[in-house]
Structure formats: C-alpha cells, structure tokens
Amino acid sequence: MTVALMWEARAVPGRGGDLLDWARSQDVPGTPLRRETFRAPGDRVLIITWWDAPYDAQLPELPEPPGELITRPVHRWRFESVASG
Template sequence: MTVALMWEARAVDGRGEHLLAWARAQTLARQPLRRETLRAPGDRVLVITWWDAAYDAALPELPEPDGELVSRAVHRWRFESVESD
C-alpha cells in the first residue's frame, strides 16, 4: 500500500522563502519513495512524502518549525492511495 503524508505550514508574513528553505533542509530518519515540496501564495509551504507502508505505520514526519517562522501550527494529513495512473 502507498501512504502519502502531507505537511503544510504558513510562514509569518514575509518569511515564506525562509520557511521554504527550512522545509527543504529537513531530513527524515528514513527515505520515502518520493518527496515533493511546493509553495503557494500567502507564504504557505506544502511537503508531501510517499511511503510503501500500511496506513497506520509509524513513519517519520517533518517537525514543527520554530514559532518565530510560522504564523500557526502545522497542518498534517495522511492519505492512502486508491488509484494511480
């Protein structure tokens, strides 16, 4: 089964590039099948990692950034793949 972990944070105004750099520099205890880092207006950063694992498996996740870098707590979601093209 493929599981995708999504990590999304919003930077303090004007700190989007710093948050993006911080997220890109984070290493995980294990290597995922795939990792993608995205950004969006409003200084938001999204990191998606894909894993060959059971839905409820213990998987490494990105930590919470320093409170001076983000404007709110990180949002996290977990999804399982049901179809792929």
C-alpha cells in the same frame, strides 16, 4: 500500499522564503519513495512524502518549524493511494 503524508505550514508574512529554506533543509528519517516540496501564495509551504507502508504505520514526520517562522501550528494529513477508475 502507498501512504502519502502531507505537511503544510504558513509563514509569518514576508518569511515564506525562510520557511521554504528551513523545510528543504529538514531530513526525513528513513527513505520515502518520493518527496515533493511546494509553495503557494500567502507564504505557505507544503511537503508531501510517499511511503510503501500500511496506512496506520509509524512513519517519520517533519518537525514543527521554529515558532518565529510560522503563524500557526503545522497542518498534517495522511492519505492512502487508491486505484484510479
């Protein structure tokens, strides 16, 4: 099974680049199948990691960024891959 972990943070206005740099510098323990990093208007950063693991497996997560970079706690979601139909 493939599990995707999504990590999304919103930077303090004008600090989106700093948050993006911080997020890119964070290593995820273990070896995900894939890792992608995105940015969006509103100084938001999104990272998705894909893992070959059961849905409820203990998987490494990215940490919370330093408080001075973000406007709210990080949002985290977990998804499992399903066959396209």
